[in-house]
Amino acid sequence: MFELTATPIDPADRARRLAAPEAGAAVIFEGRVRNHHLGQPVTHLEYEAFDALAQAEGEAIITETEQLYTGTHVHCVHRTGSLQIGEVAIWIGVASAHRAAGFAACRHVIEEIKRRLPVWKKEHHPDVAAEWVNCTTEAATNLTLSAYHTRHASLPEVGAAGQAKLTAARVLVVGVGGLGCPAALYLTGAGIGQLTLVDGGHVELSNLHRQLLFTLAEVGAPKVLAAAARLRLQHPAIEIKTHQGDLTATNARALVAGHDVVLDCTDNFTSRFILHDACQALGLPLISAAVHRFEGTLDVFQRGTGGCLHCLWAGRTASELEPQENCAGGPVFGPAVGVLGVMQAAETLKLILGLAGASAQQTRLVNLLDGSALTIERLARPDCPVCRRLDQLPAPATAQPSERETIWINDAQLAALGPTAKIIFLLEPGEMAPSTGRSNFLAIPAHDLAALREFVATGPVALSCRHGLRSAALARLLRAEGGPEIYALKAAPDQS
């Protein structure tokens, strides 16, 4: 249950309503207004929520949390309006059968609220003019100022320029199991800008010994959701995308597109061949690992360098190669997948940074029983039909960061979208529409989502508003609904 309220929250009353006979645990979080922020004294503050959107997003967070932590029941109330120091701004109560899931769910709700809820706050300081601040933007940017990456960026091989490359990189991890968990964790710590996780499975008790992103509280939850929640705690500024489903021949290319490096953390040859072929077709490097009990292999496949996966197995098919004993129940030495997954993360970082590493012409064999590691040279087969076909394709183009999809647009870029492109100004309650004299300029109430969706369907739209906050938040949300031609205007339209 999610609720926005303009009246004071009574915690005792809320706690009474949370009681349930089947719940052995009740975990409660209260977020209160404090008298300081970033070193500035605060006298009071105001919260403003974008009602329809905040309600929908709040409900989505609750639903997702109850799905993630089975057996939990979540109540959440968020205040709007003017609040004094010490007042409860947000109240979260979780009733659950067991304490572990209760604590985890409660933490998850507040983290997701801070990250996603379209809420603005205005802090009043004694000496400084108050400004509206988007709470989600604030949550994401506080960290970039910190010393998070200094010990990494101070390596001469990384440096500020290397760290910037990592921040701009988009990495796909297919399979969030024994390999994917450590790989994703180290990529997150390194500050990879965007991480996409693909896995259709659920957290299982018998996998926790090597899938260390998960705890008992997440057993039964979709792995990608549990992993994303854990990784966001590690580094809140990283954009983590999830695909809750298996990689298939149908969706592989679409999933792989838009990334810079791909990690094969799958546990079967069928998925490995599909992923490999999609990466080769799009010209993306694939860092592939696999483990049998105490031993593992690591291969980097890059189109045009060394042999491909078909060269390696010389035409043998995935079903021929599929071992009798696979990951779905077979014995696995936890540290073996840990070491190989971390090696995959290391190869990924080295590729992005342009450091010499495992070249795309080698297989690494690692044995954790005797501690040995062996490097084997892997060459292309002159008769490999896959390599020969790929050689005839034009060299893959790598998208520059500036060409990537952006939410912000300026007047000139908007004009370039054609004569049907419109500017829609979002009116806050009681606000008058600015007069611009422009024919493509419309103003509609910010809460009228139905009207907005209609306009988005008619052609390119750039949203604008007084603070430039709602327009960006709303553009992102509508784009997530499937409206690709929606942007936020960089500057407020000229007033005549």
Place this chain on the structure above:
Amino acid sequence: MAETPLQLQIRFFAVLREQAGCSILKLATTARTPAELYAELQKSHALTFPANLLRVSVNERYGEMQTPLTTGDRIVFIPPVAGG
């Protein structure tokens, strides 16, 4: 006239290591190719893994099961591995 035996170093990986019961083996053999060598080892070490699904490395480079061997070669037999 009997052929001179080749002195080889053999390394087993994954399921083959488990079946062979050791990682490294040094032996003298009359086998002249990895295929002949593997057939010999299947008998002496009770290896059941099918030869046609193996990759072989000769002196840290992938080779073929018919690649001629010379004395002192380092051989690794590598079965497919897929767990994660």
